[in-house]
Amino acid sequence: EVQLVESGGGLVQPGGSLRLSCAASGFTFSSYSMNWVRQAPGKGLEWVSYISSSSSTIYYADSVKGRFTISRDNAKNSLYLQMNSLRDEDTAVYYCAREPLIDWGQGTLVTVSS
Amino acid sequence: QSVLTQPPSVSAAPGQKVTISCSGSSSNIGNNYVSWYQQLPGTAPKLLIYDNNKRPSGIPDRFSGSKSGTSATLGITGLQTGDEADYYCGTWDSSLRWVFGGGTKLTVL
Numbered sequence: 612e613v614q615l616v617e618s619g620g621g622l623v624q625p626g627g628s629l630r631l632s633c634a635a636s637g638f639t640f641s642s643y644s645m646n647w648v649r650q651a652p653g654k655g656l657e658w659v660s661y662i663s664s665s666s667s668t669i670y671y672a673d674s675v676k677g678r679f680t681i682s683r684d685n686a687k688n689s690l691y692l693q694m695n696s697l698r699d700e701d702t703a704v705y706y707c708a709r710e711p712l713i714d715w716g717q718g719t720l721v722t723v724s725s
Numbered sequence: 726q727s728v729l730t731q732p733p734s735v736s737a738a739p740g741q742k743v744t745i746s747c748s749g750s751s752s753n754i755g756n757n758y759v760s761w762y763q764q765l766p767g768t769a770p771k772l773l774i775y776d777n778n779k780r781p782s783g784i785p786d787r788f789s790g791s792k793s794g795t796s797a798t799l800g801i802t803g804l805q806t807g808d809e810a811d812y813y814c815g816t817w818d819s820s821l822r823w824v825f826g827g828g829t830k831l832t833v834l
Contacts, residue, residue, distance in 0.1 A: 646823065648770075655727060656762075656770065656813055658823035670821045706769055712760060712815060712823065713781070715769045 613637040613714045615707050620719030627697050627723070633690040633707030633716055641685035644668075644710035647692050649703035650718075657703070660692065661710070675701075697723045728753060729814055731826035738834050741804050745829045747797040747814030753824050757817045759797040761790055764811045764828075773812075774799060806833050 619631040633645070647659040660681040661670040669681055680693040690707050704718040730748040737743040747759065761774040772781055774790035777797065789800045797814055814826040 648823070655828045656815070656825040658825070661823070672822060711758075711775070711817070712762075713772050713775060715771070717769050 613709065615709065615714060615716035617705060617707055617716045617719035620705065620721045622722045622724065623697055624725050625698060625723055628693070628695045629697065629721060631692040631694065631705055631707075631719060631721070633692075635688045635690065635707075635709075638709070638714075640688040645683060645690045646708045646710060646712060647681060647690075647705060648708055648712070648715075649701075649705045649721075651700070651703045654703075659705070662690070694721070697721075699723050727827040728818065728824035729816070729826035731812075731814060731829045733827070734830045734832065736832040736834055737804050739804050739806060742800065742802045743804060743831065744801075745799040745812050745814075745831070747799070747826050749795050749797075749816065749824075751795060752820065753795075753816050753818040754792065754797055755795040756819065759790065759792050759814055759816045761788075761797075761799045762813045762815065764813065766810070770813065801831075804833050809833050 614636045616634045623629050644663045646661050649657050649659050662681045678696045682691045702723045704720050706715050706718045708715045758776045762770040763773045764770045773788050777792040778790040787802045791798050811828045813828050818824045
């Protein structure tokens with residue numbers, strides 16, 4: 612059974628940083644590209660970032676480009692999202708998802724507020 | 726403003742059929758596979774349909790998908806109260822990003 616478990620969310624002040632993690636199991640992590648998708652409270656889904664299986668290809672949404680960094684450690688079956696210069700509008704539940712968005716984690720809540 | 730356009734809400738009685746539309750363009754739906762997701766209240770999105778019309782194992786055949794040109798449609802037959810949820814369409818876009826519809830809230834009256 613595929614499992615994706617996010618962690619690292621919490622309350623952070625505007626301008627602060629946070630690092631999200633996603634622990635993967637139940638499939639060969641190193642063979643799959645991965646994504647981060649977020650959902651602001653009461654809003655729809657917004658794709659955040661994509662990373663290929665070997666980390667050779669990375670894409671970002673314009674809304675996070677230059678502030679967020681996606682990475683992965685295939686030896687640890689883990690996906691990461693380093694979030695810097697956080698803004699109020701980054702408040703959301705962040706999901707990791709296996710490409711092509713076929714499996715999703717339960718999400719971790721990031722709240723940016725003073 | 727979402728890249729893909731869905732109706733905000735649809736409703737139907739138990740046992741009836743409902744369809745949810747998803748409209749895009751040649752840069753997304755027109756040249757890529759469409760997926761559909763079900764999000765029950767307070768839970769993560771769950772894949773219902775992939776590659777326009779394929780169902781993952783465990784998804785009942787009451788759920789179906791189709792695509793024509795730059796539009797896609799999700800169909801649900803034999804509606805149950807447990808189907809009340811938000812439904813999203815999604816696809817890859819030529820601008821190198823995943824794009825979604827704004828979501829459709831299904832009410833089973």
